[in-house]
Amino acid sequence: MRPLILKGHTRPLTTVKYNTEGDLLFSCSKDSQPTLWRSSNGERIGTYTENGHRGTVWHLDVTVDSKYLVTGGADMTAKVWDVESGKKIFDFPHTGPVRHVEFSEGSQMFVTVSDPFRGSPACISVYEFDPNAEQPEGPKYMWEVNGLEQGKKLSKATWMPLNKNLLSADEFGVMRLHEVESGRVIREVHEHTKRINAISWNKEKYLFMTGSADCNAILWDAAELKPLKTYATERPVNAVGISPIKEHVFVAGGQDAMSVTTTSSRVGKFETKIFHMVFADAFGSIKGHFGPINTLAVHPEGTGFTSGSEDGYVRVHEFDPSYFEMHSELDDLSALQTM
Amino acid sequence: MPIDFDYSNLDVDLDELDLLEEYISDGDVDTDRVFEEEEGEGADLKKNFDKVVVVDNLPKGVPQEKHEKLQAVIRKLFTSKVGDLQEDGLFLPADGDNKTLGFAFLAYKTVDSALQAIKVLDGIKLDSKHTCKVFPYTDLEKFATWPEEYQEPELPEYKPMPNVNEWLMHPAVRDQYLLRHGNNTEIYWCENAVMKAQATLAYDGERERQNGKIWCEMYTAWSPQGSYLATFHRQGIVLWGGDEFQRIRRFAHPGVQHILFSPNEKYLLTWNGVDDNMNARALILWDLRTGREIKCFKVDKQPDGEPAVWPVMKWSPDDQFFARQIRDGISVFDSSTGRLLEKKPIKAKSIREFYWSPSDNIIAYWAPEADNFPARVVLLDPETREERRSKNLFNVREVKLHWQNSGDFLCAQVLRHTKSGKTTFTNFEIFRMRDANIPNEILTMKDMVEHFSWEPSRERFGIIHGENQHRLGISFYSAGSVEGGKSIELLYNLPNKAFNNLHWSPAGNNVIFAGSAISGEIEFWDVDEEVMTAAEEHFMCNEISWDPSGRMVATIVTQPMFGSVAMKYQLENGYNMWSFQGDSLRKEKMEHFYQFLWRPRPKSLLDESEKQKVERSLKNYMARYTKEDEVRRKRLEASANKEKISALQEFRDLCAERHEIFVQQQQERERLGLVVPDNDEEFDVMDTEEEVLVSEKVEPYP
CATH class of the missing domain: 1.20.5 (Single alpha-helices involved in coiled-coils or other helix-helix interfaces)
Structure with a gap:
C-alpha cells in the first residue's frame, strides 16, 4: 500500500473530506487555502482562496451533490463556495473563530460551532442554505450550550438522523443532545473524559464514532445514544472513521505536537490503527506521518482512506487487494458456530 | 537481590503508618519497644526503667576517693559501643562507709542503647578478677516477685506454617511472576507459549484489601529459591508464602531500604541505607526461619570515602559465611553468630573487588598495581585463609571478574595497556576450577570489549567486541572441557551486530542480543544451530527477564517509584511476553509500573545423569x-x-x-426532501480520452 502523498499545504492539516462519490477530496489547513484534489491520482484541481479566509481554516463540508463547499475559519467567518468555479458565494460572520461546519442531511441547512471570543460565548448556529439567495441570511437558530461554563469551548456539533436533533461535544468530553430550534439539552452523556476531537458517522447514520484526547474512541448506537464499543489506544485520538464495507474502524492521532518536538516520531505513535469493530482489537496500523494525525476520511466506497497531519502532508491510501480478500474466520458467523 | 529505595521523597502519613504497623508490630515485644522509642520521650515510668540496666560484679569496697575514677572507667566502657547515658545516668551505690557495693545502675538515653548494652556488654571483663554481668533493671523486680513454686508455662497453640513450596506442585508446572504497579501487587501464573502466555491470577492482596489495607506500597522481592515474597514497609520487611501468600514472618527494621537473602534462604540481611558508622542498627542479620535477630552492625562508607553500595555484604554459596570488603582486606563472618572469623579480617592488599564462587566457599578478588607490587587476581579459601591460586598481572588498567554460574570456571577480564600506554587490549584469563592447581589459559583480544558473559551451566561464553563502539560484533567461544585437556576454542563470530548486551536463557543455548533501550531492538539467537530465530523490538525496553525455566522471556518497561526519571518511561510502561524463540505472545500496558519479577525456582533435584535420561526420553x-x-x-x-x-x-x-x-424512514426522508430518489438516468457515463503533453525534450543532434 503505497500512499499518494499530497504536498499542497504549507501548514498543519485541519480537515480532509471526500464528496459523496469519493472522486473528490477536499482539504483545509492552517495555511488558509482550502484545496480540492482528485482522489484517484492526487491531482490538485484548485484552491478556494479568492476573497478567502485569512488565517487558519478549521473545518469544511461539502453538499451531498458536491456543488457547494462550506468552510469555517479562525477569521470568525464561515464561507460558502461554488465547488466547480472556486468562487465564493457567501460570507457568514460569527462572534468567534469557527471550529466546525456541517451540512444537514439533504444539505438544506448547515450548522456551525464558534469559539468564545472577547466576551462572546461558544455558540452553535443553524443556517438555512439556499445557494440561489441574493444575500446571505443570518442564522435561523443560534444558541449557547446550557451547562457549558462561560469561556469554555465546544469542539463539534453534528446532525442526528433525519436532522431531528443536534449533538454537541465539548472540550471536557461531554456530549449533549439538543433540540435544534432552542438548543434545549435533552440528554447529557459523560463517556469521554477529555476533549472530543472527532465525530464520524456510518453511511446509514445509525452508528457513529467519537475520538477523544483521553486516548479512546467510542462507537455509539445513535438511536439510544448508547456506547457500544471502546477502542483504546496509547495516544490522544484526533480522527476516527467507520468502514462502509467491513466491520472495521479507523482510529488516528498521536502525541500532542507540543510535547513531541524533541523526541523521535516513534514516541508519538503517529499512526492510523485499524480495529475490528466488534472485538475492538487493533489488527493493523499504518504509519508514515511524522506529526500527529489531525484528520481522517474513509473513502465512501471503503476502498481506502485519507489522513492529514500536523506535518502538512495529506496521505491518500488505497487498500491492496489483500485487504479485501482478508477474511477472518471469525467474521463468518456460520463457520464459527460449526467449529 | 539489591533494591534501590529512597524514602526521602515519601510523605509520611501518620494514619498510614499506624496501618502498616499492624503488619509488623502485634505481639512482637522487641519491635514494640522500638516503635515506642520512636514515638519520643514518654513520661511513663515503666518505659524509663526500660532504659536502665544493672551492672553487677564490679569491684567491691572501693573507697570514696576512687569512686570518680571507677565511674570514669565504667562510663567509658559502657558507652563507647552502645550509646550515651542520660545526664546523671550512672549511679554507684555505696555502703555506710562510702565503699562500693559492687554493682551500678546505668540509665541510657534510649531503649535501643539499653537493649544493646545487655546484648553486647554482658560478660565484659573489667579486669582479670571482675567479669561484669549486665541485665535489665526490670529483671530485679521480676525476680523479686518470682513465684516460689514452678508453674508449667502454657504452650502456645501449634499453628502449622503454610507450605512455602506449594507453588512448585502446579499440575502443569507453570511459572509465576509478580507485577508491582500503582498500589497493586499481583502474582500471576503464566501459561505456556501454546496458550499465548495467558495470565491467571494467583493472589493480589485480596485478604489485605478486605481488611482495608494495601498489601504493599513499596518495593517487593522474591527470596532466591522462590519460597518467600518479601514486601518492604516503613517499619521493616514482611515475608509471605504458601498458596495464599499468608504472612510468615516479620523483620522490624525501621526505614529498611535493601535486603539480601542468603542463597539457601537461611538468613536475611537488612540495611536501612545509613553508612555513617554511627547507627548501631544500620545492618541487621536475621535468622530467617525463627525471625530472631542474630546481630546488628554499623555500616561505614567505602575505604575511599564513597557512599556504601549494596550489597554491603556478600553471602557464601552455602549460607555459612558472609563477607565484606574493607581496606586491604576482607572481613568474613560466621552466619550463625555474626562473629568475625578468627576475630580478624583476611589480609588482601589493595583489594578492589571480590566475589564468592557460586558453588564453593572460595573467594575471588583482584587488586590493582600498588607500591611496586603487580596487580593480582587471587582465589582465596576463607576458612584456611590460604591462597589457593594467585596470578600476577602487569600493565593492568582494570579487571572484571566473571564466575560461571556452576562455579566450574572463573574468567578475569583484564584490560591491559601496551608498554607505551598508547593502546589497550584485553586478556581473558580463564581459570579451570575443577582441575588440580587451577590452571589458567589466556585469550587475547585487540578489539574493544563491550560485554562478556558465560552461558549458564555450560562451558561456552559470548563476547561483544569491535574496533569501536559503532562497529561491534559477537563471538561465541567454548572454554573447553571442565576438567583437563581441551582448550579455548572460537566457535564462530557474527560481524556487524550492533548490540550491547547478551541475555542468556537460564536453560542455556538461547540468547537474546539487546541494543540500547531507546531503539529496543532485540534478536533471539540459537547458539547450537547458529540461527537467528527472531528479530523484534520493544521500544524503550529497559529490562529483559527470562523465566527461571527458560521457556519464556519478558521485555519490560518499568519506571522508578520515585524521582523524575520516571517521566521518561511513563508512556511506554508495560511488558511483552515472548517464547524462548522470539514469538510474540502477549503485550500488556500498565500505568505506574514499578516491578516485574519472575518467581525464582530452587535448584533442580536431578543430577546430571538423571537429566540426561530425561533428555533421551x-x-x-x-x-x-x-x-x-x-x-x-x-x-x-x-x-x-x-x-x-x-x-x-x-x-x-x-x-x-x-x-x-x-x-422505514426512507419515505419520510423523501417527503422532507432529504434525499433524491435513486435515479441513475440522471447521469450519463462517458469514457473520454485526452492527450496531454507532459514535457518535451529535444534530443541534440548526434
Whole structure:
C-alpha cells in the first residue's frame, strides 16, 4: 500500500473530506487555502482562496451533490463556495473563530460551532442554505450550550438522523443532545473524559464514532445514544472513521505536537490503527506521518482512506487487494458456530 | 537481590503508618519497644526503667576517693559501643562507709542503647578478677516477685506454617511472576507459549484489601529459591508464602531500604541505607526461619570515602559465611553468630573487588598495581585463609571478574595497556576450577570489549567486541572441557551486530542480543544451530527477564517509584511476553509500573545423569505434553470463540434492527426532501480520452 502523498499545504492539516462519490477530496489547513484534489491520482484541481479566509481554516463540508463547499475559519467567518468555479458565494460572520461546519442531511441547512471570543460565548448556529439567495441570511437558530461554563469551548456539533436533533461535544468530553430550534439539552452523556476531537458517522447514520484526547474512541448506537464499543489506544485520538464495507474502524492521532518536538516520531505513535469493530482489537496500523494525525476520511466506497497531519502532508491510501480478500474466520458467523 | 529505595521523597502519613504497623508490630515485644522509642520521650515510668540496666560484679569496697575514677572507667566502657547515658545516668551505690557495693545502675538515653548494652556488654571483663554481668533493671523486680513454686508455662497453640513450596506442585508446572504497579501487587501464573502466555491470577492482596489495607506500597522481592515474597514497609520487611501468600514472618527494621537473602534462604540481611558508622542498627542479620535477630552492625562508607553500595555484604554459596570488603582486606563472618572469623579480617592488599564462587566457599578478588607490587587476581579459601591460586598481572588498567554460574570456571577480564600506554587490549584469563592447581589459559583480544558473559551451566561464553563502539560484533567461544585437556576454542563470530548486551536463557543455548533501550531492538539467537530465530523490538525496553525455566522471556518497561526519571518511561510502561524463540505472545500496558519479577525456582533435584535420561526420553514426554496443550488450547479457543460469537451476534442483530428503521424512514426522508430518489438516468457515463503533453525534450543532434 503505497500512499499518494499530497504536498499542497504549507501548514498543519485541519480537515480532509471526500464528496459523496469519493472522486473528490477536499482539504483545509492552517495555511488558509482550502484545496480540492482528485482522489484517484492526487491531482490538485484548485484552491478556494479568492476573497478567502485569512488565517487558519478549521473545518469544511461539502453538499451531498458536491456543488457547494462550506468552510469555517479562525477569521470568525464561515464561507460558502461554488465547488466547480472556486468562487465564493457567501460570507457568514460569527462572534468567534469557527471550529466546525456541517451540512444537514439533504444539505438544506448547515450548522456551525464558534469559539468564545472577547466576551462572546461558544455558540452553535443553524443556517438555512439556499445557494440561489441574493444575500446571505443570518442564522435561523443560534444558541449557547446550557451547562457549558462561560469561556469554555465546544469542539463539534453534528446532525442526528433525519436532522431531528443536534449533538454537541465539548472540550471536557461531554456530549449533549439538543433540540435544534432552542438548543434545549435533552440528554447529557459523560463517556469521554477529555476533549472530543472527532465525530464520524456510518453511511446509514445509525452508528457513529467519537475520538477523544483521553486516548479512546467510542462507537455509539445513535438511536439510544448508547456506547457500544471502546477502542483504546496509547495516544490522544484526533480522527476516527467507520468502514462502509467491513466491520472495521479507523482510529488516528498521536502525541500532542507540543510535547513531541524533541523526541523521535516513534514516541508519538503517529499512526492510523485499524480495529475490528466488534472485538475492538487493533489488527493493523499504518504509519508514515511524522506529526500527529489531525484528520481522517474513509473513502465512501471503503476502498481506502485519507489522513492529514500536523506535518502538512495529506496521505491518500488505497487498500491492496489483500485487504479485501482478508477474511477472518471469525467474521463468518456460520463457520464459527460449526467449529 | 539489591533494591534501590529512597524514602526521602515519601510523605509520611501518620494514619498510614499506624496501618502498616499492624503488619509488623502485634505481639512482637522487641519491635514494640522500638516503635515506642520512636514515638519520643514518654513520661511513663515503666518505659524509663526500660532504659536502665544493672551492672553487677564490679569491684567491691572501693573507697570514696576512687569512686570518680571507677565511674570514669565504667562510663567509658559502657558507652563507647552502645550509646550515651542520660545526664546523671550512672549511679554507684555505696555502703555506710562510702565503699562500693559492687554493682551500678546505668540509665541510657534510649531503649535501643539499653537493649544493646545487655546484648553486647554482658560478660565484659573489667579486669582479670571482675567479669561484669549486665541485665535489665526490670529483671530485679521480676525476680523479686518470682513465684516460689514452678508453674508449667502454657504452650502456645501449634499453628502449622503454610507450605512455602506449594507453588512448585502446579499440575502443569507453570511459572509465576509478580507485577508491582500503582498500589497493586499481583502474582500471576503464566501459561505456556501454546496458550499465548495467558495470565491467571494467583493472589493480589485480596485478604489485605478486605481488611482495608494495601498489601504493599513499596518495593517487593522474591527470596532466591522462590519460597518467600518479601514486601518492604516503613517499619521493616514482611515475608509471605504458601498458596495464599499468608504472612510468615516479620523483620522490624525501621526505614529498611535493601535486603539480601542468603542463597539457601537461611538468613536475611537488612540495611536501612545509613553508612555513617554511627547507627548501631544500620545492618541487621536475621535468622530467617525463627525471625530472631542474630546481630546488628554499623555500616561505614567505602575505604575511599564513597557512599556504601549494596550489597554491603556478600553471602557464601552455602549460607555459612558472609563477607565484606574493607581496606586491604576482607572481613568474613560466621552466619550463625555474626562473629568475625578468627576475630580478624583476611589480609588482601589493595583489594578492589571480590566475589564468592557460586558453588564453593572460595573467594575471588583482584587488586590493582600498588607500591611496586603487580596487580593480582587471587582465589582465596576463607576458612584456611590460604591462597589457593594467585596470578600476577602487569600493565593492568582494570579487571572484571566473571564466575560461571556452576562455579566450574572463573574468567578475569583484564584490560591491559601496551608498554607505551598508547593502546589497550584485553586478556581473558580463564581459570579451570575443577582441575588440580587451577590452571589458567589466556585469550587475547585487540578489539574493544563491550560485554562478556558465560552461558549458564555450560562451558561456552559470548563476547561483544569491535574496533569501536559503532562497529561491534559477537563471538561465541567454548572454554573447553571442565576438567583437563581441551582448550579455548572460537566457535564462530557474527560481524556487524550492533548490540550491547547478551541475555542468556537460564536453560542455556538461547540468547537474546539487546541494543540500547531507546531503539529496543532485540534478536533471539540459537547458539547450537547458529540461527537467528527472531528479530523484534520493544521500544524503550529497559529490562529483559527470562523465566527461571527458560521457556519464556519478558521485555519490560518499568519506571522508578520515585524521582523524575520516571517521566521518561511513563508512556511506554508495560511488558511483552515472548517464547524462548522470539514469538510474540502477549503485550500488556500498565500505568505506574514499578516491578516485574519472575518467581525464582530452587535448584533442580536431578543430577546430571538423571537429566540426561530425561533428555533421551524427551520424545515420550513430548507426545504427552503436546496432547495436553492441544486440549487446553482447544478449550481456551472454544470459550473465546463463544464470547466472540455472542458479541458478534448481538452487534449484528442491533445493526439489522437499525437498518430496518433506516429503510422505514426512507419515505419520510423523501417527503422532507432529504434525499433524491435513486435515479441513475440522471447521469450519463462517458469514457473520454485526452492527450496531454507532459514535457518535451529535444534530443541534440548526434
